[in-house]
Amino acid sequence: MLGVAGAPLLAAETRPPNILLLFPDQWRPDWGGWNGKLDVRTPHVDGLRKRGMEFTHATVPSPLCAPSRACLASGQRYGSCGVENNGQDYPAKLTTFYQMLQGAGYRTMACGKIDLHKKTLDWGTDGKRMTREWGFTDAIDNAGKRDAPRSVQLAGRPTDPYMAMLQERGLMQAHIDDFSHREEYKDTFATPLPDGAYCDNWIGQNGLDLLRRSPKGKPWFLQVNFTGPHGPMDITAAMEKRVRSRRYPQPYGNTQFEPAVHEAIRQNYTAMCENLDLWVGRYLDELKKRKELENTVVIFSSDHGEMLGDHNRWGKSLPYQPSVGVPMVVAGPGIVGGIRSSALVSVHDLAATSLDYAGVEKPAEMNSRSLRPVLEGKRKRHRDFLRSGLNQWRMAWDGEHKLVTGFDPAVRGQAKPVAAAAPLLFDHNEDPNESTNVYAKRPEVAKRLQEMLES
Numbered sequence: 266m267l268g269v270a271g272a273p274l275l276a277a278e279t280r281p282p283n284i285l286l287l288f289p290d291q292w293r294p295d296w297g298g299w300n301g302k303l304d305v306r307t308p309h310v311d312g313l314r315k316r317g318m319e320f321t322h323a324t325v326p327s328p329l330c331a332p333s334r335a336c337l338a339s340g341q342r343y344g345s346c347g348v349e350n351n352g353q354d355y356p357a358k359l360t361t362f363y364q365m366l367q368g369a370g371y372r373t374m375a376c377g378k379i380d381l382h383k384k385t386l387d388w389g390t391d392g393k394r395m396t397r398e399w400g401f402t403d404a405i406d407n408a409g410k411r412d413a414p415r416s417v418q419l420a421g422r423p424t425d426p427y428m429a430m431l432q433e434r435g436l437m438q439a440h441i442d443d444f445s446h447r448e449e450y451k452d453t454f455a456t457p458l459p460d461g462a463y464c465d466n467w468i469g470q471n472g473l474d475l476l477r478r479s480p481k482g483k484p485w486f487l488q489v490n491f492t493g494p495h496g497p498m499d500i501t502a503a504m505e506k507r508v509r510s511r512r513y514p515q516p517y518g519n520t521q522f523e524p525a526v527h528e529a530i531r532q533n534y535t536a537m538c539e540n541l542d543l544w545v546g547r548y549l550d551e552l553k554k555r556k557e558l559e560n561t562v563v564i565f566s567s568d569h570g571e572m573l574g575d576h577n578r579w580g581k582s583l584p585y586q587p588s589v590g591v592p593m594v595v596a597g598p599g600i601v602g603g604i605r606s607s608a609l610v611s612v613h614d615l616a617a618t619s620l621d622y623a624g625v626e627k628p629a630e631m632n633s634r635s636l637r638p639v640l641e642g643k644r645k646r647h648r649d650f651l652r653s654g655l656n657q658w659r660m661a662w663d664g665e666h667k668l669v670t671g672f673d674p675a676v677r678g679q680a681k682p683v684a685a686a687a688p689l690l691f692d693h694n695e696d697p698n699e700s701t702n703v704y705a706k707r708p709e710v711a712k713r714l715q716e717m718l719e720s
Contacts, residue, residue, distance in 0.1 A: 317596025
């Protein structure tokens with residue numbers, strides 16, 4: 266175990282690696298350069314894939330912002346993370362892996378939508394309201410896309426650093442007016458904000474500033490929580506120019522909008538993803554300038570996916586793979602490069618993985634499992650199955666079959682009482698779109714997954 270914070274700086278050859286976690290909000294697993302069927306240009310994430318390992322079956326413990334991020338922070342699965350939905354704050358008594366890293370001598374930093382006090386719409390205009398309690402040495406926490414203008418309207422003043430910045434620049438009311446007239450998905454017109462005031466660009470710069478304040482010679486952890494590509498589909502005029510002529514397939518099983526509307530929505534979603542990829546490149550360039558790239562574990566993933574119109578659904582909160590699945594790429598010292606791993610991994614496994622690289626023993630009660638043996642080529646399997654859940658529904662997936670209980674596809678709204686709904690079983694090999702329930706035809710598979718779910 267490493268020394269406590271304040272211990273002497275370590276020589277480069279004995280210092281544990283830095284950890285950079287790039288963590289967008291609502292990035293579905295198939296939307297990137299890794300999908301050869303889509304015109305989505307993500308050269309910097311693709312570069313990470315060549316240097317490191319891509320996990321094709323990465324899943325979140327819960328497909329909703331607050332519980333997913335609470336599972337990551339605590340290293341616990343859904344049901345044990347202390348946050349059941351977006352109406353709860355992270356419990357103060359529950360230790361975070363950020364605290365453990367800090368106690369081991371790491372400088373711990375974060376910026377963007379940390380989302381560990383989702384219920385309490387007050388971040389402080391400096392963005393530091395709860396960050397030290399969570400275990401961050403230096404941080405700038407801000408509201409999510411919808412919460413930012415809503416919090417101003419409720420309090421009558423900015424309560425987070427992003428809206429405070431917009432107010433200072435005379436742009437706050439224009440942003441509030443824009444969001445008040447913008448439907449979550451259908452409206453794809455450009456934001457009135459200039460590129461420098463666009464939230465993800467502001468967050469990206471904040472993260473670089475945090476990193477530049479970090480002294481060399483001491484290990485650090487930095488988590489950058491972008492607000493995109495979460496809806497609404499707001500993009501800047503410059504971002505719009507890059508995508509408006511692109512062509513995309515229509516969503517699966519959707520009867521809601523005209524084809525041109527769906528295509529525009531997917532163009533905007535792509536623009537947000539590609540803008541974030543540019544920031545991935547900027548962080549890698551910064552690591553090169555600091556001569557730290559070779560000693561930094563770089564992780565790219567997301568808190569949950571995005572339905573993007575599939576099954577006539579939007580957003581997250583659902584057991585379908587576009588909602589519970591996410592991209593995940595890890596590159597760094599000792600990590601095997603150019604590998605597409607089908608190992609079953611959960612986003613909350615990044616907690617134990619970070620602790621492992623820092624030389625910190627994982628608490629026995631932590632459900633998170635370190636990916637390091639897989640990343641270093643010592644093991645191919647990681648978990649026998651993946652679980653996810655939200656409110657009343659639960660999911661178990663072994664990479665081939667997915668069992669879902671307590672979920673009725675015909676019921677809208679994830680808070681409705683459908684616990685008595687008939688179980689669903691999908692065969693991903695035969696039915697990747699999860700449209701045919703084979704539960705009655707494969708009782709032995711359903712029984713096995715049910716036993717896993719109850720374990």
